[in-house]
Amino acid sequence: MKTLNTEELQIAEGVLLKHLPKSFKVYGFLYAMNRNKPNTLEVVVDTWPDFKVIICRPDPKNKHAIEFMKKVTYYSMDEQILRRMLTEENAVDWSTYFLIGGCDFSHAPMFREMSSARGVNNRLYTLVHLMYLPDCSTLPPSAVDSELESRMSPLNDSHVELVNKMWKFGGNKQGYRNIQNLISNFPSCCITDGQGQPVSWILVYDYCALGILYTLPEHRGKGYAKLLVSAMAKKLHAQGFPVYCFIxxxxxxxxxxxxxxxxxxxxxxxxxxxxxNF
Structure with a gap:
């Protein structure tokens, strides 16, 4: 098992680009890391340069890693190598809570087997669709009037508490730190009311996926979500970001x-x- 350095991370990003859409989440992490977005991860592979498994995991040398949920993600081209890395090569810390996210659901039996062998409890947290936009030309042309356009802007620090409060997976201090990090370092967009307060918003996760899309109940039915997704997708595409999400x-x-x-x-x-280990 090898930990990738800065130059190798750039090479690995190019390799993962050839394995989309299944490699999207790891590709998104590497895309952000290679553009100097802050992160608390290290990236390991089974072999280099012809790797079959690549894993993003908390960096034990990063003092901020403890502030965020212990998140692990991977892309695997060989289930047996993945199994070996997770069981024999300490690719994850089985002694503590962690979350493996955005991974292939077909690996669920393997996770149950490995957990049982170690006496570790595990559960399916959520099952999702991995959706991506292959061609931005399919997006509808912008039909935003000047009044609505004047109410569209990026989120800022004053909006963190509101977004965290409404986020399904937020509402606590850890969620607050996550939202603050995303708003500070990744693209976002919101539509505000007459008092300048956000009523609908969308963010980009640290793995570059669109997410945390939300409209306050009293402002729904006005097409805000469609407008925000379309605007953000065009912006990300123009800047070279991958355009995808988990639903x-x-x-x-x-x-x-x-x-x-x-x-x-x-x-x-x-x-x-x-x-x-929940």
């Missing part, structure tokens, strides 16, 4: 919205988040 299986409204905007998915593939 929970039960979120039919969002799945329909993104599908109507031209996002697509591999129908045979599902991504999932798994918790361990």
């Amino acid at each position: 929970e299986e039960e979120n039919l409204v969002s799945h329909r919205l993104f599908t109507n905007l031209g996002f697509t998915e591999d129908p045979s593939y599902r991504a999932a988040w798994f918790e361990f």
Whole structure:
């Protein structure tokens, strides 16, 4: 197992680009890291340069890593090598809580088997669609009037508390730190009311996926979500970012919205988040 240095991370990004869409989440992390976005991760591979498994995990040398949930993600071209790295090569710390996110749901039996062997509890946290936009030309032309355009802007630090409060996975100090980090370092967009307060917003996660899309209930039905997704997708595409998202299986409204905007998915593939030692 090898930890990648700065130059190798750039090479690995290029390799993962050839394995989209399944490699999107690790590719997104590397894309951000290679453009000097702050992170608390280290990246390991089974071998170099012809790797079959690449894993992003908390960097034990990063003093800020403890401030964020212990998140692990990976892309694997060989399940047996992945199994070996997770069981024999200490690719994850089985003694503490951690979350493996955005991974191939077909690996669920392997996770259950490994957890059982170690006496570690695990559960499926959420099952999602991995959706991506192959062609930005499918997005509808902008039909924003000047009044609405004047109410569109990036989020800022004064909005962190509101976004965290409304975020399904937030509402606590850790969520606050996550939202603050995303607003400070990644693209975001919101629509404000007459008092300048956000009523609808979208952010970009540290793995470059669109997310945390939300509209206050009293402002729904006005097309704000469609407008924000379209605007952010165009902005990300223009800046070279990948344009993709994860949508929970039960979120039919969002799945329909993104599908109507031209996002697509591999129908045979599902991504999932798994918790361990919870």
